[in-house]
Each structure stands twice: as structure tokens, then as C-alpha cells.
Amino acid sequence: MKLTAAEIAAKLGATVEGDAAAEITALAGIREAGPGAITFLSNPRYAPALAATRAAAVVVDEGWRGVCPCAVIRVKNADQAFAAVGALFAPAVPPPAPGAHPTAVIAGDAVLGAGVSVGPHCVLEAGVRVGDRTVLVADVYLGYRTQVGCDGMLHPHVSAREFTRIGDRVIVHDGAVIGSDGFGYTPDHGAWRKIPQTGIVEIGDDVEIGANVTIDRARFGKTVIGAGVKIDNLVQIAHNVQIGEHTAIAAQVGIAGSSAVGRHVQIGGQAGITGHVAVGDDSVVAARAGVIKDVPPQSFVSGFPALPHDKARALHGHLMNLPDLRQRVEAVEKAIAELRAKKKRESG
Numbered sequence: 001m002k003l004t005a006a007e008i009a010a011k012l013g014a015t016v017e018g019d020a021a022a023e024i025t026a027l028a029g030i031r032e033a034g035p036g037a038i039t040f041l042s043n044p045r046y047a048p049a050l051a052a053t054r055a056a057a058v059v060v061d062e063g064w065r066g067v068c069p070c071a072v073i074r075v076k077n078a079d080q081a082f083a084a085v086g087a088l089f090a091p092a093v094p095p096p097a098p099g100a101h102p103t104a105v106i107a108g109d110a111v112l113g114a115g116v117s118v119g120p121h122c123v124l125e126a127g128v129r130v131g132d133r134t135v136l137v138a139d140v141y142l143g144y145r146t147q148v149g150c151d152g153m154l155h156p157h158v159s160a161r162e163f164t165r166i167g168d169r170v171i172v173h174d175g176a177v178i179g180s181d182g183f184g185y186t187p188d189h190g191a192w193r194k195i196p197q198t199g200i201v202e203i204g205d206d207v208e209i210g211a212n213v214t215i216d217r218a219r220f221g222k223t224v225i226g227a228g229v230k231i232d233n234l235v236q237i238a239h240n241v242q243i244g245e246h247t248a249i250a251a252q253v254g255i256a257g258s259s260a261v262g263r264h265v266q267i268g269g270q271a272g273i274t275g276h277v278a279v280g281d282d283s284v285v286a287a288r289a290g291v292i293k294d295v296p297p298q299s300f301v302s303g304f305p306a307l308p309h310d311k312a313r314a315l316h317g318h319l320m321n322l323p324d325l326r327q328r329v330e331a332v333e334k335a336i337a338e339l340r341a342k343k344k345r346e347s348g
Contacts, residue, residue, distance in 0.1 A: 001025065001089050005057040005071040008038065011088065012059075012081050018071035022056040027086055030055070040082035059085065096135050113150065131168065143179065149205065160201075161217065167205035167227065175212040178203070182216040182223075182239025182257060195219060197239060204228070204245070210235065219257075226263070244281065262297065284309075 006020035028037040030046050033055035040059040041050055050058060050068050057071040059078045075081040100106060100118040110124045113132035118124070122140045130136070131150035140154045143161040148154070149168035158172045161179030172178070184195035199218025204227030209215070213231050216239045217223060223237065226245035236254045237243070243255075244263035253267050256275035261267070265279055268287030279285060280297030290304035303312035 003088065005038075005073060008057070008085060008088070009073045012073065012075055012084060014059075014073050014075045014081070016057075016071055016073055018068075019056075020071065022071045024056055027082075027089055028055065030058070038085060040078045040085075042077075042079040042082075096137070119156075125162070146179075155211075163200040164217075165200065165202045167203055167207065169206050170203060171208045173209060173211040173213075173233070176209050176214070178209070178215045179217045180214065182219055184219050184239060184257075199223065199240065201225070207231075210251070213237070216241075216257075232269070238275070250287070 003024050004020065005016050005022045005024060008024060009016045023036060024038045025036040028034065028039055030039045030041065030049045030053050033039045033053055035054060035056060037055045038057045038059065039053060039055040041047060041064065042061070047066055050066060053068070053070060055070050057073060058068055059073045059075060059082050061078045062074045062076055096117040096119065098115045098117050101120045101122070103120045104118045104122045106118065106124045107126040107128065109126055110128040112118070112130050113134070115133040116130050117135045119136055119138040119140070121138060122136045124142045125144045127145035128142045129147045131148060131152070133150055134148055134152040136154050138156045140156070141159040142148065143164065145162060146160050146164045148160070148166045149170065151168055152166065152170045154172045155174045157175045159177045160166060164179040179201045181197040184197055185192040186195055197217050197219050199220045199222055201215050201217050201223045203225045206228045207225055209231045210233035212233055213235045215223060215225065215237045218240045221240060223240055224242045226243055226247070228246040229243050230248045232249060232251040234252045235249055238255060238257040240258040241255050242260040244261060244265065246263060247261055247265040249267045250269040252270045253272070255261065255273045258276045259273050260278045261273070262279055262281035262283065264282045265285070267285045268289065270287055271285045271289045271291070273279065273291040277291060277294050279291065279295040280299060282298045283295050284300045285291060285295070285306065286302035286309065289302050289306040291301065291306045295301055295306070300309040301307060302309045303316065307315070
């Protein structure tokens with residue numbers, strides 16, 4: 001693929017400053033870009049590198065002001081626009097053909113919508129329903145009476161256990177497990193007795209679930225992932241958790257049972273949320289934060305235990321000052337000891 005900066009700008013509904021005829025053949029980061037590459041600037045921390053970039057063109061926000069040696073394409077949102085540019089240069093992947101692969105095992109009463117593709121070694125148990133144009137790539141397992149909506153994409157080795165409900169336009173990446181038993185046990189004379197997990201998992205429309213994510217079925221009722229939620233790789237969501245619409249969860253997050261996360265929440269990587277707490281709408285939970293009590297709406301919390309971010313930063317700053325404070329205290333103690341010794345000698 002080869003496009004000029006002007007052609008790319010036209011597709012973005014944008015304008016070009018500088019060499020509009022510059023030829024673009026690849027995408028790259030600001031520091032890695034060479035001749036023929038297009039890059040973008042959305043994070044101000046990379047602005048100094050832009051002055052020395054070797055890229056042929058750069059996509060920037062409309063309000064950006066700075067020095068740049070290449071063609072500049074101004075847009076309302078550089079991050080979103082560059083995603084569109086990436087789609088222009090992405091190699092085309094042949095769409096799977098509708099129909100079932102000969103190695104697929106499909107129950108006689110399973111219902112497949114128009115244009116559904118069932119790949120090699122998929123297993124669809126009794127009562128399964130798959131909506132129009134959904135693709136099951138390979139080795140996908142759909143348990144008893146599981147429902148999958150229209151226009152979805154389930155990548156290899158996805159398992160959706162019995163009674164799971166998945167909405168329309170849902171993408172599930174490799175190795176995700178949806179609807180396995182929740183982690184429920186009760187002590188019984190020195191041993192652990194398993195608590196039956198009889199609920200289901202319900203996933204709304206337009207959800208994307210990363211690789212090797214695990215979402216447990218409810219003990220009773222539902223574990224719910226709201227519409228538009230985006231979940232990164234290696235996330236654990238326990239039984240009866242409720243995730244509100246359009247929340248984004250980064251990799252390696254763990255959410256314990258019966259917790260509720262509101263709408264439009266952002267949870268950073270490796271954060272942990274204990275059981276039976278609520279995180280309010282429009283909140284941010286920083287990476288590696290440990291949430292052990294309710295978080296009010298529109299909060300920004302960090303640290304362990306998670307505190308309002310400003311307070312957590314102040315406490316961290318004090319902690320970093322402890323080595324210096326210890327030295328100062330030791331110096332004061334030494335000076336006091338010397339004064340006492342001197343006074344004792346003088347009084348003796």
C-alpha cells in the first residue's frame with residue numbers, strides 16, 4: 001500500500017501542512033519512524049521527539065503547536081485518526097466462509113443464524129443458538145443452551161460454559177473462559193465443601209474480551225458484563241460481579257466476588273478489587289491499586305489500600321523521605337548524647 005499525505009488527509013477529512021505529496025508506505029512510532037512512515041502525536045510527553053523524527057508525515061491534534069520536519073495532518077483526535085490510518089495499511093485477512101467445518105461437532109438442535117461460520121474442531125452442545133454472521137474460529141466450545149448474538153467473533157480456544165448469554169458484536173480473544181464455576185467453598189469439619197454455582201454469565205452488546213480472561217458464573221443469579229465493556233488480557237472476574245457499561249479494564253486485574261463496578265470506570269493494570277464492594281460511575285482505579293472499600297462516583301484512587309490519589313501521592317512522598325528523616329533523627333540523637341556526656345563531665 002502506498003498513499004500520499006494528501007490522500008490520507010482526504011480520507012480523514014483533514015488538512016495537510018508541508019509536503020502533501022510525501023509518499024507513505026508504513027506506520028511507525030515517532031522515535032522509530034523512517035522515510036516513508038507516518039506517525040502520530042497524542043501524548044504530550046512525546047512532543048520533544050517529534051522535532052527530530054524522520055517520518056514523512058505526522059497526525060496531530062488541531063491545536064498542536066510545535067516544530068516538525070515532516071508533513072503535518074491536523075485532526076480533531078489524533079489517536080482515533082491514526083487508528084483509521086492503521087486500518088488503511090492493515091493487510092487484508094480473508095473472511096471465513098459461512099458454514100460448518102467437517103470436524104465441527106454440532107448438536108442436532110443447535111440453531112445457527114444466516115452466514116454463521118463454525119471453524120475446525122468447534123463443539124456446540126444441545127440448545128446452543130448462534131446469531132447471524134457470527135464467526136467461531138476454531139476449537140470454540142459452547143456449552144448447553146449457550147446463546148451468542150449476531151456479528152460476533154470468538155477466536156480459537158474460547159470456552160463459554162452452559163447457559164452463558166453473549167450479546168451482539170462481541171469479540172472474545174484466544175483462550176478466554178466464560179462461565180466456569182465461581183470460587184465458592186464453605187468450611188466443613190476441617191475441609192472445604194464446594195458451594196454449587198448455579199447462576200450464569202450475561203455479556204452485553206459490543207463487548208471485547210481479551211486473551212485468557214476468566215469470567216466466573218454466578219453462585220445464583222448473574223455475573224454481568226455491561227454493553228461496551230473492554231477487558232484486556234489475563235483479567236479475572238469472579239462470581240456475581242457486575243460491570244457497568246463502557247468500563248475499561250487493563251491486564252491482570254482481579255475483581256472478587258459480588259463486587260459492583262459502575263459505568264465508564266477505568267481500572268489500571270494489576271489492580272485488585274476485594275469482594276462485596278462498589279466502585280462508582282466515572283471513577284479511575286490506578287494500576288496496582290488495592291480497593292478494599294467502596295469508591296464513590298467520579299473518584300481517582302491509587303495505592304494500597306486504595307486512597308484518593310492526591311492523598312496516596314502525599315503519603316508516598318513522605319515514605320520516600322523516610323531514609324533522609326532517619327539520618328536526621330540519628331544525627332539529632334547523636335548530638336543530644338554528646339551534649340549530655342559533656343554536661344555530665346562538667347558537672348562531675
